[in-house]
Amino acid sequence: MTTLHTLGFPRIGAKRELKFALEAFWQGQKSTAELLDAARELRQRHWLNQKAAGIERVPVGDFSLYDQVLDAQILVGAIPKRFGLDAAALDLAGYFALARGTADHPALEMTKWFDTNYHYLVPEWHADIAFSANPAPLLAQLREAQALGLAPKPVLLGPLSLLWLGKTKGVAFDRLNLLPGLLTAYRDILATLAAAGADWVQIDEPILALDLPADWLAAFASAYQNLADSPAKLLLATYFGSIADHAALINALPVDGVHLDLVRAPEQLDALLPGWPAGRVLSAGLIDGRNVWRADLARQLARAATLAERFGNDLWLAPSCSLLHVPLDVAQETALDTETKSWLAFALQKLNELKLLKRGITQGRDAIANELAGSDFAQATRRQSPRIHRADVAARLAALPADADRRSSPYPVRARAQQAWLKLPLLPTTTIGSFPQTAAIRVARAAFRKGELAAADYETAMRAEIAEVIRRQEALDIDVPVHGEAERNDMVEYFGEQLAGYLFTQLGWVQSYGSRCVKPPIIFGDVAREAPMTVRWSEYTQSLTPRPVKGMLTGPVTMLQWSFVRDDLPRAEVARQIALALNDEVLDLEAAGIRVIQIDEPAIREGLPLKRSDWDSYLAWAGEAFRLSSHRIDDATQIHTHMCYSEFNDILEGVAALDADVITIETSRSDMELLTAFGDFAYPNEIGPGVYDIHSPRIPAEAEIERLLTKALAVIPAERLWVNPDCGLKTRDWPEVEAALANMMAVTKRLRASLGNKGERVSGRG
Ligand SMILES: CN1c2c(nc(N)[nH]c2=O)NC[C@@H]1CNc1ccc(C(=O)N[C@@H](CCC(=O)N[C@@H](CCC(=O)N[C@@H](CCC(=O)O)C(=O)O)C(=O)O)C(=O)O)cc1
Ligand SMILES: N[C@@H](CCS)C(=O)O
Numbered sequence: 001m002t003t004l005h006t007l008g009f010p011r012i013g014a015k016r017e018l019k020f021a022l023e024a025f026w027q028g029q030k031s032t033a034e035l036l037d038a039a040r041e042l043r044q045r046h047w048l049n050q051k052a053a054g055i056e057r058v059p060v061g062d063f064s065l066y067d068q069v070l071d072a073q074i075l076v077g078a079i080p081k082r083f084g085l086d087a088a089a090l091d092l093a094g095y096f097a098l099a100r101g102t103a104d105h106p107a108l109e110m111t112k113w114f115d116t117n118y119h120y121l122v123p124e125w126h127a128d129i130a131f132s133a134n135p136a137p138l139l140a141q142l143r144e145a146q147a148l149g150l151a152p153k154p155v156l157l158g159p160l161s162l163l164w165l166g167k168t169k170g171v172a173f174d175r176l177n178l179l180p181g182l183l184t185a186y187r188d189i190l191a192t193l194a195a196a197g198a199d200w201v202q203i204d205e206p207i208l209a210l211d212l213p214a215d216w217l218a219a220f221a222s223a224y225q226n227l228a229d230s231p232a233k234l235l236l237a238t239y240f241g242s243i244a245d246h247a248a249l250i251n252a253l254p255v256d257g258v259h260l261d262l263v264r265a266p267e268q269l270d271a272l273l274p275g276w277p278a279g280r281v282l283s284a285g286l287i288d289g290r291n292v293w294r295a296d297l298a299r300q301l302a303r304a305a306t307l308a309e310r311f312g313n314d315l316w317l318a319p320s321c322s323l324l325h326v327p328l329d330v331a332q333e334t335a336l337d338t339e340t341k342s343w344l345a346f347a348l349q350k351l352n353e354l355k356l357l358k359r360g361i362t363q364g365r366d367a368i369a370n371e372l373a374g375s376d377f378a379q380a381t382r383r384q385s386p387r388i389h390r391a392d393v394a395a396r397l398a399a400l401p402a403d404a405d406r407r408s409s410p411y412p413v414r415a416r417a418q419q420a421w422l423k424l425p426l427l428p429t430t431t432i433g434s435f436p437q438t439a440a441i442r443v444a445r446a447a448f449r450k451g452e453l454a455a456a457d458y459e460t461a462m463r464a465e466i467a468e469v470i471r472r473q474e475a476l477d478i479d480v481p482v483h484g485e486a487e488r489n490d491m492v493e494y495f496g497e498q499l500a501g502y503l504f505t506q507l508g509w510v511q512s513y514g515s516r517c518v519k520p521p522i523i524f525g526d527v528a529r530e531a532p533m534t535v536r537w538s539e540y541t542q543s544l545t546p547r548p549v550k551g552m553l554t555g556p557v558t559m560l561q562w563s564f565v566r567d568d569l570p571r572a573e574v575a576r577q578i579a580l581a582l583n584d585e586v587l588d589l590e591a592a593g594i595r596v597i598q599i600d601e602p603a604i605r606e607g608l609p610l611k612r613s614d615w616d617s618y619l620a621w622a623g624e625a626f627r628l629s630s631h632r633i634d635d636a637t638q639i640h641t642h643m644c645y646s647e648f649n650d651i652l653e654g655v656a657a658l659d660a661d662v663i664t665i666e667t668s669r670s671d672m673e674l675l676t677a678f679g680d681f682a683y684p685n686e687i688g689p690g691v692y693d694i695h696s697p698r699i700p701a702e703a704e705i706e707r708l709l710t711k712a713l714a715v716i717p718a719e720r721l722w723v724n725p726d727c728g729l730k731t732r733d734w735p736e737v738e739a740a741l742a743n744m745m746a747v748t749k750r751l752r753a754s755l756g757n758k759g760e761r762v763s764g765r766g
């Protein structure tokens with residue numbers, strides 16, 4: 001009979017219990033035992049949720065106190081020497097030192113998990129690293145699940161993906177040299193898990209969805225040959241894309257089962273099935289683990305039934321990938337109308353969809369006739385809903401001139417017009433937008449939302465916050481201040497709430513990194529701006545200072561990437577709709593006298609398709625959408641953009657093609673590595689490489705900032721260099737922010753003096 005399983009489950013908790021337990025622990029308000037209890041309680045609740053929904057093999061090892069890739073590093077004893085910690089004796093202080101850094105040790109670098117908004121901690125590979133199996137924490141969780149009478153399936157990040165996702169440090173070397181030692185650790189771990197009763201182990205190798213070099217593909221064959229005598233059966237899990245290009249390799253691997261993402265890449269079955277080894281389990285990922293739309297049950301049942309005919313007991317059904325990337329339970333959403341709710345499925349609803357598919361296969365269609373009718377009805381109402389299609393949006397897009405995404409003049413001309421009024425000093429300073437989202441701000445917003453604080457009082461509180469933010473930036477002498485984003489719950493959700501075509505949830509939390517979560521809004525229909533969204537806040541801010549205030553918007557690609565997007569329209573088309581809505585806002589800001597405007601695009605790299613063959617078309621429409629958002633603005637209005645948390649080396653031309661006047665970009669955690677590439681490529685416009693990492697509570701010393709800025713000056717002409725932190729400061733507290741920015745300003749002023757030009761920049765006049 002078909003087996004139901006999941007690859008991973010959300011771990012933060014319906015009410016973000018894990019977040020609050022972690023943050024209380026970090027603040028010394030919860031003991032180690034209390035934090036571990038909270039974690040155990042969540043794990044058990046989630047396993048039981050899955051069991052109740054008919055999931056027969058629950059995952060173990062998908063839960064983490066911070067990040068599953070960090071846990072995978074600890075599991076194989078791969079802790080960078082610089083921390084001076086022993087994996088086998090790691091306590092919580094050590095664990096969080098790796099994740100969050102300490103006064104002496106910067107945290108592990110953090111970057112995006114494939115094309116998701118989840119961030120993982122990047123392994124640091126040294127040529128002399130000695131791996132050793134450290135299975136005790138995973139084993140303890142396995143026993144917890146067994147004690148609940150469950151049939152758990154441990155989940156490991158596979159050896160090749162773990163190596164690939166890390167970065168080499170020190171003298172350059174080939175990461176594949178580390179494979180033999182790493183495999184010894186995996187063999188030990190598999191033996192220990194099997195001895196503890198795990199008959200199946202899931203090994204995730206998501207890098208198989210990428211274009212891999214030949215030596216890495218060859219390493220898959222040898223690595224899995226090495227693990228072939230594993231006493232536990234191995235389920236090789238792939239997701240986020242097709243592995244069809246590697247069909248022959250995959251079919252020859254000595255593994256007992258393979259999971260395929262049949263939502264993202266349904267066509268890969270045709271490539272894989274002809275050579276599928278007899279007796280190998282197919283885990284069919286039929287339910288979308290990356291989006292929130294209710295499955296078309298009839299369609300999925302037809303697919304599942306065909307597979308069941310061929311595979312019989314060797315068919316497993318699952319979501320397409322871990323459910324980490326979707327919210328937990330749509331039933332908790334009390335503010336959504338019944339029709340809208342009927343279109344949606346969060347993690348718990350997706351489990352139910354799997355259960356229905358199994359019932360349909362084993363007992364026949366009639367056994368789920370009502371549910372099939374319900375699903376058909378929901379698909380039909382969604383397709384036909386008048387709330388989804390807007391003729392005005394379509395007409396406006398159709399009427400755009402061919403050059404709507406071009407500024408009227410090239411950058412050098414614009415730079416002159418901008419410097420003429422901005423009169424900025426050399427190495428102008430700015431921040432990325434947000435200032436600390438203090439408890440007071442969030443409490444005020446929570447009260448406002450509950451109706452306990454009147455709109456006017458909320459407005460007054462936010463204005464007071466803005467005034468304070470301006471006062472502090474003036475005291476620091478920052479050249480281009482911002483309003484601080486106090487009024488925003490989140491840089492995407494905030495805009496989603498104000499745009500037509502978007503829905504938002506009350507409890508639709510998805511983990512972004514560590515304890516930090518986001519509530520991605522849901523794009524369900526055509527997007528349009530109903531009314532100005534940020535203008536009054538920016539206008540007010542400008543009234544407080546003679547300095548040029550930078551207005552702050554989230555760009556179309558990021559609005560798309562960090563939302564759940566409708567699946568009935570190409571993403572490019574949705575991006576164009578958002579771009580026009582933002583263009584309305586840009587023009588209104590400009591008219592209101594806000595003539596420096598940042599259009600954040602931190603997610604542009606994350607949205608890059610996993611296969612290189614799809615890159616050009618993505619970069620073309622993403623770039624067009626970005627540029628379209630500043631359609632028709634004046635040369636003298638300076639457009640900034642900002643990007644963070646990604647490797648940008650691959651897409652420098654695409655980044656340059658956005659033609660923003662200034663880009664502020666995260667670089668400090670990677671020690672300005674990116675800048676070398678920007679220098680080689682001769683990035684044409686202005687650039688502000690982040691001079692310190694804002695995701696760590698560490699205050700960067702002046703010497704550190706100076707070292708990074710000096711490195712930047714070696715590759716970027718001083719006339720085009722800006723000085724700023726890596727990203728927004730919303731997660732930090734004020735003492736840290738003021739100390740860090742004061743150091744940044746002191747270094748900048750020293751460097752300006754040493755560059756011998758304390759007056760206006762000359763760049764724009766060249
Ligand atoms: C820049 N980043 C972002 C990403 N994705 C986004 N959608 N947004 C981003 O900004 N991806 C990449 C990075 C990831 N970085 C971060 C950084 C910080 C957070 C974060 O702090 N998230 C908050 C939740 C933010 C939010 O929605 N706040 C709301 C609700 C606040 C709240 O919890 N209120 C309480 C009451 C008040 C209290 O007691 O504190 C309540 O309602 O119960 C708001 O401000 O109104 C987090 O807490 O995790 C995310 C990604
Ligand atoms: N303007 C945003 C960008 C974050 S990527 C902020 O400062 O938080």
Ligand SMILES: [Zn+2]
Nearest residue numbers: 602644727728
């Ligand atoms: Zn950022």
